[in-house]
Amino acid sequence: MAKGRVSIVVERCKACGFCVEFCPTKVLALSSAFNSKGYHPPHVVHPEKCSGCDLCGMYCPDFAIFATKAAPAGGGDK
Amino acid sequence: MKADPRGVLTGTHFMDGDHACCEGALAAGSRFAAGYPITPSTEVVERFASRVPTVGGTFIQMEDELAASITLQGAVWAGAKAFTVTSGPGFSLMMEHIGYAAMTETPCVFVDVQRGGPSTGLPTLPAQADMMQARWGSHGDYEIIALCPNSPQECFDLTIKAFNLAEEFRVPVMFMMDECVGHMTEKVVIPPADQIEVVPRRHTHKSVDEYLPYATNGDMVPEMAHAGEGYNFHVTGLTHDEHGYPNMTLPTQDKLVRRLQNKILHAVDRIAMFEEEQLEGADVVVVSYGITSRVAQRAIEAARKQGLRVGKLRLITAWPFPEKKIRDLAANVKAFVVPELNLGQMVREVERTAAGQAKTFAVSHAGGGVHNPEDILKVIVEASRWRTA
Amino acid sequence: MADSLNTDILNPVVNPVEAFLRSDRMPHIWCPGCGIGTTVNSFARALIESKIDLGSLALVSGIGCTGRVAGYVKLDSFHTTHGRAIPFATGLKLANPKLNVVVYSGDGDLSAIGGNHLIHAARRNIDLKVICVNNLIYAMTGGQTAPTTPDHSTTSTNPYGVFEPSFNLPHLVEAAGAVYVARWTTFHVRQLSRSISEAFQKKGFSFIEVISPCPTLYQRRNKLGDGLDAMKYYKEKSKVRHGAPTNEVGLTMTGEIIVGKFVDRDRPDYQTMMRTQYAESLGERFVEQAEMVCS
Numbered sequence: 001m002a003k004g005r006v007s008i009v010v011e012r013c014k015a016c017g018f019c020v021e022f023c024p025t026k027v028l029a030l031s032s033a034f035n036s037k038g039y040h041p042p043h044v045v046h047p048e049k050c051s052g053c054d055l056c057g058m059y060c061p062d063f064a065i066f067a068t069k070a071a072p073a074g075g076g077d078k
Numbered sequence: 079m080k081a082d083p084r085g086v087l088t089g090t091h092f093m094d095g096d097h098a099c100c101e102g103a104l105a106a107g108s109r110f111a112a113g114y115p116i117t118p119s120t121e122v123v124e125r126f127a128s129r130v131p132t133v134g135g136t137f138i139q140m141e142d143e144l145a146a147s148i149t150l151q152g153a154v155w156a157g158a159k160a161f162t163v164t165s166g167p168g169f170s171l172m173m174e175h176i177g178y179a180a181m182t183e184t185p186c187v188f189v190d191v192q193r194g195g196p197s198t199g200l201p202t203l204p205a206q207a208d209m210m211q212a213r214w215g216s217h218g219d220y221e222i223i224a225l226c227p228n229s230p231q232e233c234f235d236l237t238i239k240a241f242n243l244a245e246e247f248r249v250p251v252m253f254m255m256d257e258c259v260g261h262m263t264e265k266v267v268i269p270p271a272d273q274i275e276v277v278p279r280r281h282t283h284k285s286v287d288e289y290l291p292y293a294t295n296g297d298m299v300p301e302m303a304h305a306g307e308g309y310n311f312h313v314t315g316l317t318h319d320e321h322g323y324p325n326m327t328l329p330t331q332d333k334l335v336r337r338l339q340n341k342i343l344h345a346v347d348r349i350a351m352f353e354e355e356q357l358e359g360a361d362v363v364v365v366s367y368g369i370t371s372r373v374a375q376r377a378i379e380a381a382r383k384q385g386l387r388v389g390k391l392r393l394i395t396a397w398p399f400p401e402k403k404i405r406d407l408a409a410n411v412k413a414f415v416v417p418e419l420n421l422g423q424m425v426r427e428v429e430r431t432a433a434g435q436a437k438t439f440a441v442s443h444a445g446g447g448v449h450n451p452e453d454i455l456k457v458i459v460e461a462s463r464w465r466t467a
Numbered sequence: 468m469a470d471s472l473n474t475d476i477l478n479p480v481v482n483p484v485e486a487f488l489r490s491d492r493m494p495h496i497w498c499p500g501c502g503i504g505t506t507v508n509s510f511a512r513a514l515i516e517s518k519i520d521l522g523s524l525a526l527v528s529g530i531g532c533t534g535r536v537a538g539y540v541k542l543d544s545f546h547t548t549h550g551r552a553i554p555f556a557t558g559l560k561l562a563n564p565k566l567n568v569v570v571y572s573g574d575g576d577l578s579a580i581g582g583n584h585l586i587h588a589a590r591r592n593i594d595l596k597v598i599c600v601n602n603l604i605y606a607m608t609g610g611q612t613a614p615t616t617p618d619h620s621t622t623s624t625n626p627y628g629v630f631e632p633s634f635n636l637p638h639l640v641e642a643a644g645a646v647y648v649a650r651w652t653t654f655h656v657r658q659l660s661r662s663i664s665e666a667f668q669k670k671g672f673s674f675i676e677v678i679s680p681c682p683t684l685y686q687r688r689n690k691l692g693d694g695l696d697a698m699k700y701y702k703e704k705s706k707v708r709h710g711a712p713t714n715e716v717g718l719t720m721t722g723e724i725i726v727g728k729f730v731d732r733d734r735p736d737y738q739t740m741m742r743t744q745y746a747e748s749l750g751e752r753f754v755e756q757a758e759m760v761c762s
Contacts, residue, residue, distance in 0.1 A: 005480070007480050007482070009482075011494065012493055012494045014494070014498070014499035014500070015499060016499045016500040016501075016693075016694050016695060017500075017694075017695040018500075018505070018694070018695060018698060021695055021698070021699070022698075037494075039499070055656075057482060057484070057508070058505075058508055058509065058512065058656040058657070058660075059505055059508070059653075059656055060504070060505070060508065061497060061500070061501055061502060061503065061504025061505045061507075061508070061653075061694075062494060062495070062497075062504055063482065063484060063485070063488060063493065063504065063508065064494075066482040066483075066484070068480055084754075109756065109757075109759065110558070110561070110562050110759075112554075112558060131745045131749060131752075131753055131754065132749065132752050132753065132754055133754060134754040134755060134756050134757045135756050136561045136562065136741075136756055138557070138561060140554060140557075140587075141583055141584065141587040142583060144550075144551060144554075144583075145551065145554035145557075145583075145584055145587075146554075148547065148548060148551045148554050148555045148558070149554040149555065149557050149558035149561075150558060151555060151558060152527070152545075152554070152555040152556060152557060152558025152559040152560075152561075152562070153558035153559070153561060153562035153759075154558075154562075155545065155558075155559060156525075156558065156559045156560075156561075156562035156563035156566060156759060157562060157563060157758075157759030158562040158759040160558070160562070174548055175548060175551070178547070178548050304563075304759075305525040305543040305545075305559055305563065305566055306522065306523050306525065306543065306563055306565065306566050307522070307543075308522040309543065310521075310541050310542055310543055310544075311543060311544075312489070312537065312538055312544045312545075312546070313544070313545045313546065314537070314538060314545075314546035315546065315547065315548060316546065323489075323492060323538065324538060324546075
């Protein structure tokens with residue numbers, strides 16, 4: 001179960017590659033899809049490796065990606 | 079609203095124009111000035127530097143006029159009424175920021191105590207050669223208001239008026255003194271604070287969600303907010319929309335720039351001030367302003383003694399130019415005589431506006447002193463004898 | 468069971484930085500791989516960390532690519548004239564001392580046309596937080612030489628190579644009197660945030676230089692790759708030396724980049740000195756500046 005979750009705002013991305021490069025666990029890669037400006041936004045290739053550190057979010061110059069810690073496993077009261 | 083008594087030096091004084099201007103600013107509620115020394119204006123801020131720590135405010139001498147002219151605008155956006163003073167060479171340096179104030183609609187006052195030019199010119203001697211520069215000095219299309227005092231008393235009274243007009247129209251106001259008026263010592267009566275009207279900042283009462291920094295309600299002047307009040311507004315010198323956001327398109331440019339112009343031009347009747355005397359039935363009207371108006375008075379009286387029908391029109395507001403007044407007069411008089419301490423500046427406006435309906439005579443002067451009244455009289459006589467072919 | 472529960476509707480995931488942005492103006496105009504947005508990210512996180520009261524924050528920028536920051540942050544923000552962000556900010560701060568005033572501008576704006584104001588504000592120790600994004604070039608106008616452009620670089624106004632020595636900004640502002648001087652690159656996102664937070668705790672003139680890629684002009688004209696290549700260069704060649712003597716931290720085109728906190732000293736800020744002097748000279752006659760209530 002991944003500790004973190006990546007959210008991508010596809011339309012803001014300019015495919016600079018910072019998030020892909022600086023993710024410590026190599027969760028991301030640039031996709032072959034296009035956004036409406038013609039850039040290849042990243043996509044999550046190894047979701048299970050995401051720790052939710054949000055380095056991708058810190059590096060992104062376009063505010064197009066961020067990570068959050070996933071909700072803890074196990075529910076509340078039943 | 080009434081003036082804050084803490085800034086009003088009520089009483090009868092014997093002071094020069096520069097000092098009276100400073101007192102006018104304080105009476106108007108100004109508590110911030112940023113300046114840079116330049117003869118013959120320096121005394122205005124020297125007095126402010128001395129007065130303001132006992133009234134409650136700030137003066138800072140900046141490293142140059144480029145800084146002074148924008149530091150005062152930062153203070154305005156933080157809530158202050160602010161001004162700076164300068165003369166020719168400094169006025170030239172301030173032009174970019176006068177344009178910034180016009181574009182961002184920052185209410186403020188720029189005092190220019192005119193001296194001989196161009197360039198370093200005659201630092202200690204009077205001229206009136208910055209009049210066109212006051213109107214056209216910065217790049218692009220914009221309007222300003224310019225006032226011309228002709229006595230130390232007017233340096234007090236009209237400085238208050240300058241601040242009031244700045245606040246009412248959210249525009250930089252040029253206070254066009256000259257070295258003679260600035261360094262002339264005369265009686266200045268400062269009334270009690272409750273007899274002085276000051277115009278408060280046009281501050282918005284809208285909520286944070288409703289407020290748009292550059293939206294207008296038909297009167298063409300937007301409401302203002304200050305930094306630190308939670309409005310999170312944006313101000314830019316780029317062509318902008320009602321949000322204040324850069325919007326560099328043709329329609330936005332057209333709308334914005336025409337409004338900046340029209341908010342002044344459509345209110346000329348309210349803004350233009352002049353002093354008139356014996357215009358009814360006059361053959362010749364002498365149009366003058368500032369120190370020259372006092373010299374012209376001597377010439378006018380001499381001409382009337384000779385039996386000539388001479389009217390007087392003293393421009394207290396030089397910009398926006400009172401076109402309607404001149405046009406109406408042009409239909410009824412033979413000629414205008416325009417003495418100025420320059421080689422022909424406001425005379426061009428008179429001539430343009432008269433549009434050939436009356437002849438226009440300049441009485442130019444390169445600056446450095448005031449006219450001989452005889453030189454003005456000579457032209458008045460010539461003008462009254464002039465016949466169409 | 469909790470794994471498969473979709474909590475998106477109950478807890479929509481929002482980037483914490485979003486609250487600081489004028490989202491209605493996104494995407495911004497900066498190029499792919501430009502580092503300015505990254506610095507804004509670090510700045511926003513510093514604001515969150517230091518729990519600054521945003522209502523009392525004002526941001527002033529000049530002209531240039533970095534100058535556009537003012538238009539993208541959801542704060543009282545002022546996009547002023549070229550080189551004059553610092554004097555404008557000085558006016559804001561002096562007229563309302565309660566404001567926290569940040570100057571966010573580029574290397575050309577702050578050190579060339581704005582150089583005079585930079586040194587005087589540092590000398591006076593005006594309480595301003597200056598973030599200088601240094602992309603070593605005049606980017607917005609198409610890649611002309613800046614006072615910070617390294618030796619031998621190619622620019623549009625030095626097409627045969629720059630031969631002027633470049634400014635060492637930390638050295639300049641330290642000599643002028645700044646009380647806090649740090650340099651990071653856009654690779655050092657965490658450290659940059661921390662420095663900005665530290666500057667907010669400090670009273671006086673703080674200067675944080677951030678080396679940032681300009682892929683479109685500086686990188687491309689000098690065949691240094693793109694923004695990502697610049698980031699990799701920063702990662703590889705940066706050396707953290709806190710307290711390094713600032714005369715040793717000059718930059719070259721491909722050499723070592725010394726980063727860190729170089730200066731952190733204390734001296735009274737301008738307004739403190741002003742008040743002290745007035746109180747001393749005027750005694751009871753001194754009237755403190757009242758709140759500028761103007762409505």
